[in-house]
Amino acid sequence: MRVAGFYVAGVDAGSTYTKAALVDDEGNLVATAILMTGVKIVEAARKVYAEVLRQTGVTEDRVKFLVGTGYGRYNITFGHLQVTEISCHAKGAHYLFPNTRTVLDMGGQDTKAIRINERGEVIDFCMNDKCAAGTGRFIEGAAKVLGLSLKEVGELSLKGKKPVKISSTCAVFAETETMEQLAWGNSVEDVLYGVHVSMATRSIGLLRRVGIVPELTFTGGVSQNVGMVKALEEQLNMKINTSPLTMYCGAIGAALFGLEKLRAAQEVKVKR
Amino acid sequence: MASQEAAEQRLTAEEAGLDNAKRLQGELVKSYYKWVVETKKRGGKVAYCFVMANPAELLRVFNIAPIYPEITSLQISYRGGAPPLISLSEEFGYSTDCCGYVKMGVATVLNKGQTSIGYIPPPDMAMLTYSGCQIYIHWWEQYQYLNKTPLFTVDIPYVRNYDGHVARHDIKYVAAQLEELIPKLEQFTGVRYDEEKLKEYITLSKEAWELWKRCLHMGRLKPSPLDAYFEAIYYMSAITLIRGTEECINFYKTLLQELRRRYEENIGPTPEEKFRLVFEGVPNYPFFKRFWNLFKSWNARCVASTYPKVAGIVDVDAFELNPDKPIESIAEYMIHAYCNWNMLMRTDLIRRYVKEYEADGVVIHSIKSCRSFSMGHGDIREYLIKDLDVPALHIESDHVDPRYYAEAQLKNRVDAFFEALSIRKGV
Ligand code: SF4
Numbered sequence: 001m002r003v004a005g006f007y008v009a010g011v012d013a014g015s016t017y018t019k020a021a022l023v024d025d026e027g028n029l030v031a032t033a034i035l036m037t038g039v040k041i042v043e044a045a046r047k048v049y050a051e052v053l054r055q056t057g058v059t060e061d062r063v064k065f066l067v068g069t070g071y072g073r074y075n076i077t078f079g080h081l082q083v084t085e086i087s088c089h090a091k092g093a094h095y096l097f098p099n100t101r102t103v104l105d106m107g108g109q110d111t112k113a114i115r116i117n118e119r120g121e122v123i124d125f126c127m128n129d130k131c132a133a134g135t136g137r138f139i140e141g142a143a144k145v146l147g148l149s150l151k152e153v154g155e156l157s158l159k160g161k162k163p164v165k166i167s168s169t170c171a172v173f174a175e176t177e178t179m180e181q182l183a184w185g186n187s188v189e190d191v192l193y194g195v196h197v198s199m200a201t202r203s204i205g206l207l208r209r210v211g212i213v214p215e216l217t218f219t220g221g222v223s224q225n226v227g228m229v230k231a232l233e234e235q236l237n238m239k240i241n242t243s244p245l246t247m248y249c250g251a252i253g254a255a256l257f258g259l260e261k262l263r264a265a266q267e268v269k270v271k272r
Numbered sequence: 273m274a275s276q277e278a279a280e281q282r283l284t285a286e287e288a289g290l291d292n293a294k295r296l297q298g299e300l301v302k303s304y305y306k307w308v309v310e311t312k313k314r315g316g317k318v319a320y321c322f323v324m325a326n327p328a329e330l331l332r333v334f335n336i337a338p339i340y341p342e343i344t345s346l347q348i349s350y351r352g353g354a355p356p357l358i359s360l361s362e363e364f365g366y367s368t369d370c371c372g373y374v375k376m377g378v379a380t381v382l383n384k385g386q387t388s389i390g391y392i393p394p395p396d397m398a399m400l401t402y403s404g405c406q407i408y409i410h411w412w413e414q415y416q417y418l419n420k421t422p423l424f425t426v427d428i429p430y431v432r433n434y435d436g437h438v439a440r441h442d443i444k445y446v447a448a449q450l451e452e453l454i455p456k457l458e459q460f461t462g463v464r465y466d467e468e469k470l471k472e473y474i475t476l477s478k479e480a481w482e483l484w485k486r487c488l489h490m491g492r493l494k495p496s497p498l499d500a501y502f503e504a505i506y507y508m509s510a511i512t513l514i515r516g517t518e519e520c521i522n523f524y525k526t527l528l529q530e531l532r533r534r535y536e537e538n539i540g541p542t543p544e545e546k547f548r549l550v551f552e553g554v555p556n557y558p559f560f561k562r563f564w565n566l567f568k569s570w571n572a573r574c575v576a577s578t579y580p581k582v583a584g585i586v587d588v589d590a591f592e593l594n595p596d597k598p599i600e601s602i603a604e605y606m607i608h609a610y611c612n613w614n615m616l617m618r619t620d621l622i623r624r625y626v627k628e629y630e631a632d633g634v635v636i637h638s639i640k641s642c643r644s645f646s647m648g649h650g651d652i653r654e655y656l657i658k659d660l661d662v663p664a665l666h667i668e669s670d671h672v673d674p675r676y677y678a679e680a681q682l683k684n685r686v687d688a689f690f691e692a693l694s695i696r697k698g699v
Contacts, residue, residue: 071680086688122692124657
């Protein structure tokens, strides 16, 4: 790793996971880390931040700016600025895939469709209603009932042949809905295929509201779920961008906002 | 971005002592309720009325004092008193999906008028002006049933032409119902109809409307001296509750003066005016100040909005009271109730506001309770963004039921909206 003059960090305190990203003074991503959020938001944020420092050996005094994002952003009191995860996911997705014009962020309790411009700035966004229907929670519920991990749920769904129709994507009824479908004699694979298809349909509805302009980048925790990626691609009939880093988009975007802030401040100084 | 940088702080209107109209409004509401109670004591009648499309001036001729259950509900809710009333109505049999105003309004009579904001006299009659909202009919029938009151109905045809044109026969239809109402009210109250009195009340009303209109137009100024949504919601009380009186005229004279002074001294509801917004939709009353703060904290001022015009869309001259044609002009006024306008007219009004008030964006707040206000909100959002390239934010809660207010989620959306607006405006 190049030794940079300074670093900026982003911490994304989400409802399920807290993520951190460290970016150097030239805007290169140098480290990421993730942890369960739990009930102690600040503690999780501090820990995950310490983790990116540990990985890179960068000392805290060389981190010149820290931006908090996610639902817990106002709890990240050791940061300098808070930015919503909507703006951060936009920026992060644009960083990883510069041709991104539409972002779908699927997290633990909400799903967001974001339209961005060529600079990664938000033009428009839409989120699911206040309820968690159609969000990551639904998949979690289905996984729980089947005693599977989230990874397994996605993989198994790929083996499904005919998706079972799931009409309710209410997160609270995820377990009963899944059990009922199994009781009807459907295979686990088909039920899971159906779960992913119905969630994809819901998010596509959200995406249509902002307009689907390629490229589409899929971010957030659920972007790591292969079943979801497949269901989306099938229904949209287009390729979508994902990578192991897309779940860190919020934190990456946050760090980049920090870098912009610092650069803007320096420009002001130079002008003066 | 919610930066913690402290901007050099200008004083807000409140801090600068230029916020007296709101205090006056509070007093005015109290004295209005007193007046209703006194009218009743002196042998007058109490009519339950809707804010939209009511013939207040005509009722006054018969010594009838109006109570607006919608306003009573929002007043109670503003002070945190909604939950027990909503529960009472739900226990009584209303579904959670039913409008919160209805549930609170019914619970108030179930409690014999005893409320957390004082005594609200029960109805002697229910004046049903059916405009726009389907639920009105059943709500007023509930009063008829519970309080054994007579129900007087005026059916108001929806404005069906997209350009807002109202056919002569529609006006005649409403005017004829008002003519029919007169002998019935004479019989019910024992008071003789006096057209001169009606003309006098209309003249007074007209003057108040005119002044209110001038106050609202001040949102066009840059910076706007008022928040034409959050503050206008306080200011609209007078025109709703006491129009047709000198007091009402005086209130708007005071307000106009105050707003002029604010403008001269470059003072407004927020320290600065960073964003100019148009606001569509009913507010959240249980958390009104916190809800306002979501926007205030970004130094945003609403420069125009639709909701404060539910008592009359006076700022765009949708109607004009005319003492020489009292009944007919009231009929016209009643037809032009906001929720009685078709969606294209409503959308176009918002477009006009954005243009004429030079707004940066539009905030649309849907409420779970109300279809007549919230229908079409998704389409309005899309029209603004896709056809007009006007940034728009669509959020949701409820007007009275605190169970539907999720501040963290609202804040997230509002903040993201302003973050994008900041970049767009380069501020
Ligand atoms: S549904 Fe809407 S218009 Fe009808 S009573 Fe409720 S708030 Fe008023």
